[in-house]
Amino acid sequence: xxxxxxxxxxxxxxxxxxxxxxxxxxxxxxxxxxxxxxxxxxxxxxxxxxxxxxxxxxxxxxxxxxxxxxxxxxxxxxxxxxxxxxxxxxxxxxxxxxxxxx
Numbered sequence: 280x281x282x283x284x285x286x287x288x289x290x291x292x293x294x295x296x297x298x299x300x301x302x303x304x305x306x307x308x309x310x311x312x313x314x315x316x317x318x319x320x321x322x323x324x325x326x327x328x329x330x331x332x333x334x335x336x337x338x339x340x341x342x343x344x345x346x347x348x349x350x351x352x353x354x355x356x357x358x359x360x361x362x363x364x365x366x367x368x369x370x371x372x373x374x375x376x377x378x379x380x381x
């Protein structure tokens with residue numbers, strides 16, 4: 280039976296394609312999103328992600344220490360173009376249930 284939830288949320292893996300001196304490296308984090316209105320998906324990416332992202336995990340500092348999610352961490356992640364792309368891609372793929380192919 281389908282449940283019509285007032286505020287649907289979902290958690291998914293996010294693949295980030297991180298540029299390095301040795302080329303692009305894929306790294307993954309976990310994001311918990313809330314379903315947002317279609318109108319909000321048409322806004323700028325940062326506004327959309329500030330509303331859609333509920334939490335991020337599997338993120339470490341330079342020393343490998345796990346970082347706790349807070350607004351400062353979200354700001355730092357949203358400042359990275361490759362993080363914004365990965366988060367947006369993961370949000371819409373999770374909604375569509377699609378996997379990227381070749």
